[in-house]
Structures are given as structure tokens and as C-alpha cells.
Amino acid sequence: MSVPLIRFFYPDPDPTEEFPKESADVEGYVLAPDRLVTVAAVAGTPKGVEMLDSVWATLRRKGVGRRRLVLLDDRGRTVSVMTVQIPDADDSLRYLRSSLVVPIHARGGFAEVHLLASPEEAEVIAGRIEKDGPALSVPSEVVLPPARETGALVPEDWAFLGLLSCVGAFDGPEGPSPELLAELLGVDPGAFAEKARAVERGLGDVVSGLFAPTGPEAPSEGLPP
Amino acid sequence: MGWANSTEVEATMMRLVPSQEELPSGSHSLSFYASPPEAARNMASFVRGARSRGQKALVLTDNDRMAELYRREISKEVPELSDAVRRISGPHARPSDQGLKLVEDATEFAAAHPEGATMCGDTIPSFLDRRTLPNILVYEDWFDSLRPFYHRGLCPYDLAHLPVDQVPRTFARLAHAHTHAVLSSDPNPGVRFLQLLILPYVENPPKENLGWLAQAVEYGLVDQERDAEAVDLTPRGENFARALMAMPDLANRADVAARNHRRGLPERAEGRSPRLFKPD
Numbered sequence: 001m002s003v004p005l006i007r008f009f010y011p012d013p014d015p016t017e018e019f020p021k022e023s024a025d026v027e028g029y030v031l032a033p034d035r036l037v038t039v040a041a042v043a044g045t046p047k048g049v050e051m052l053d054s055v056w057a058t059l060r061r062k063g064v065g066r067r068r069l070v071l072l073d074d075r076g077r078t079v080s081v082m083t084v085q086i087p088d089a090d091d092s093l094r095y096l097r098s099s100l101v102v103p104i105h106a107r108g109g110f111a112e113v114h115l116l117a118s119p120e121e122a123e124v125i126a127g128r129i130e131k132d133g134p135a136l137s138v139p140s141e142v143v144l145p146p147a148r149e150t151g152a153l154v155p156e157d158w159a160f161l162g163l164l165s166c167v168g169a170f171d172g173p174e175g176p177s178p179e180l181l182a183e184l185l186g187v188d189p190g191a192f193a194e195k196a197r198a199v200e201r202g203l204g205d206v207v208s209g210l211f212a213p214t215g216p217e218a219p220s221e222g223l224p225p
Numbered sequence: 226m227g228w229a230n231s232t233e234v235e236a237t238m239m240r241l242v243p244s245q246e247e248l249p250s251g252s253h254s255l256s257f258y259a260s261p262p263e264a265a266r267n268m269a270s271f272v273r274g275a276r277s278r279g280q281k282a283l284v285l286t287d288n289d290r291m292a293e294l295y296r297r298e299i300s301k302e303v304p305e306l307s308d309a310v311r312r313i314s315g316p317h318a319r320p321s322d323q324g325l326k327l328v329e330d331a332t333e334f335a336a337a338h339p340e341g342a343t344m345c346g347d348t349i350p351s352f353l354d355r356r357t358l359p360n361i362l363v364y365e366d367w368f369d370s371l372r373p374f375y376h377r378g379l380c381p382y383d384l385a386h387l388p389v390d391q392v393p394r395t396f397a398r399l400a401h402a403h404t405h406a407v408l409s410s411d412p413n414p415g416v417r418f419l420q421l422l423i424l425p426y427v428e429n430p431p432k433e434n435l436g437w438l439a440q441a442v443e444y445g446l447v448d449q450e451r452d453a454e455a456v457d458l459t460p461r462g463e464n465f466a467r468a469l470m471a472m473p474d475l476a477n478r479a480d481v482a483a484r485n486h487r488r489g490l491p492e493r494a495e496g497r498s499p500r501l502f503k504p505d
Contacts, residue, residue, distance in 0.1 A: 161465070161468050165463070170471035178482035179486070188486060189483040193479035193482065196472070203469060210414075210440050211437055214433055214440065
């Protein structure tokens, strides 16, 4: 569904006000206890960076922004990692963690949100968004997920991988330490290690499915598998 | 320069072969690896192919450790060619007015063996990054334009250090500029996954691997337009590849951090200064 962003920023928007045309992408998120959500948003242009700054200022003004870190990724893009606390988010988060597909492209004042959900679930989620945010000007619709969902990893796990990727966690010792990653995500190092192991197991399951035998043919010409 | 005007190779599309030893005279080949020991085994296999063709061999490297590994492996396989390894200072492809070009060590060796020689420079992976990649691809095009020749030329690429998001386009370009390729046999699933992306550009893709590529498309990890040759990684596929390459290491380090935290040990100092993090 396409979510207009302007009402997130301005409760009574001036209709003449033009929302920036620049874009940013939410490439990952992670949910932590105490209704904390950490979101990694990436901007590829200076105007996009300004937009992310504006987003953060708004979150702070609304009293939900808890902390933010900013970094440059290996492509020279600015990554804004924002942790927000959503006061009455338990139900919304329960839906989102099983359905929200990243990346989310925000462009020209709209976020293009893809959900892995039934039409009924999508309507509930749209209702939740409307409750505290903008009225959806575009009717919600289910955007189909990849043709064959892998099962072993749920959307929340893919979002976790997206966040880790954005912040350079897969760069080895040159990337942020596990301690810093845990702090960034609002959990203790033990909880972070547990989550990392769980996702690693899920990746193993996806790999098993991906490289399962696809037919009677043996690997040809002695080439490596 | 010794780039003799004849060849065994008349391939129009890059061909996969099972080992570096089998690369024919006249070939300009890719060789993928994912660890230094695998790179050394590959090099020994390549040099073994020189013996069966009666060719001299030259292996240029700027890395002492790799020079030692190559000599050790080559000594096991083809002791008479263990002096093929030559340590050079810096890359074997260096900037010139016309872009990157081969160092004299290579051009002189080729000129000295117009009947054909087995030659490899291994330094590209050590300076390949997002910034240098475009020039490297132009260099590969230039080198391929030197064919036909009698030589066997090998270009090793380290799959563990290619910028993941650049892999699809890089493979397409590299396949266009090489006659043969030998895939890595590293069992890391990230390596296996990335190597699926070269299949659309080879003449003889293994059927089973094509099946896995089709599954990767179904999983939403790879984009492949119907009837289109090109493939690309989806954002999910990029994260998947990075995670497969690095998640075991990250999880191990996370376990250590968790144990230290439980024992009340201080955080590692270097962990506090990752790339350009700054508090708001």
C-alpha cells in the first residue's frame, strides 16, 4: 500500500506545502523489548539526508525518538539508525513483525509498503496505521511477496539482516562490534547473540531448500556443486 | 610482445571447465576462489596444465604469504616449475596513459615464449574495491583484445571480497572478457549462491545449478526477467549473500561478547570506533 507521509510530520498540513521529492529507503528494522523499534533508513543524496534529519526531528518532537546514530555505508550513502518507542504498539508490532517486507521506498511524500499478509490482515494493519498516523489516501492492497516464501525466515528476520547489512555488521572486524550492535538495537549482548544464532539457523534452512536437488540430473562435467 | 597470432580457443561464449589444469592454450580465464589455500591449490592446478602442454609458467604476486603458499602447492604437484612464482612490488596491472596495463615482467615473459606460456598475476583481488572495479573491468577487456594468442592467461578473483551489490554486473562484464571460467569449490553457501549469478553468461551451465538459480528467483533472492539474459540480486538477495558470507563469524563474535558481558569484562576497545559512527 502507498502511505502518505505528510501527516506523520504535520498533524494539520498546509496543502500548499510540498513534500520533498527526495527519496530514502528503510532497509531494515528490529524490534526489541519495551516497544522499542530500531529502523535503518538510507539516503543516497544530500536532500535525502535532510529528509531523514527532518524525520528524526519530528520523532523527537513527538516524544517517541529515543536515540539515533548516523554512519556512512561502504557505498558512501548516509544511514540513519533511529530507535523509537511506540507507546501502544504491541498489537501493531505483532502484525508488522510477521508481515512488513523491506526495503520500504519513501519517495515524493509516499512510502510504498509491501506486506506479506492476507487481505484481512492487511486491512487491520492499515487501520492501525491510520489510527495514529495519516489517513490512507490509497486503498490498502496486498502486494504479493516473493513467489515462494522461504518459510525459515520471517519478514522480521529479513529486516534484521537488512539492518545488520546497512550498518556494516557483515564487514567483519572492520564493522561495528557485537557489543555496539547490541547497544544499537537496545538489547544486551546475550540477547543479540541469541538472535544472531537464531537467524543463522534460519539461513541454514533457507540454504537447504535453495540447494535441494532440482531434478534427476547429476552435476555435469565434474563442475563444483 | 609475443602475443602469437594463433589459438586453440574459438569460444564465442565463456565456457566452464572443471579445473585450472584443463584450461587450453589461447585461453584467458577466470578462476574463482574464497580462501588463500584454495587460491594456492588453483594455482598449482593451473601450473600443472603448463607441464602437460610443454609451456613455461610465470606466477606474479605481490604478497609474501601467497608466494609461499603457491611455491608449496606447486612443489607438491609440479616441482620442476616451482620457480614459476615471482614476487613483485605492487599490482601486476598498473596505470598508464591508456588505462591499466601489464607490468614488464609479464610482457617480457610472453615475448620470450612466443610458442605460448602459462601466466597469471594474482594481485587484482588485493586492490579491487568499489572504486577501482570499473578500471579493472576495462583492463580485462583490453587484455582479452590481445587474443588470439598461444598463451594461457589466468585471472583469479576472490569471491569473499567482491562488493556483493556489484557482483551481477561484474560477472556479466567478466564473462564477456574471458574465454573460460573455473568455479570455486568452497562449500560456503554464500560462495555457492553468488556463483549462480554467472550461469546466464556461460555456454555450458550445469543443469542442477540452473535449477538452483531458478529456485533463487522463486525465493525472491534473484531477479531474472523472463527471456532476458541478465540477472540481478534483489535487496533481499544482497543481504542473504552478505549474511551467508559473514553470519557465522558475527555469531561467534557475538557469543564471545555475550560471555564477556556476563563475566563483567570490559568491551573491546576497537569495537567502539567502527566506520564513522557518530552519536546524534
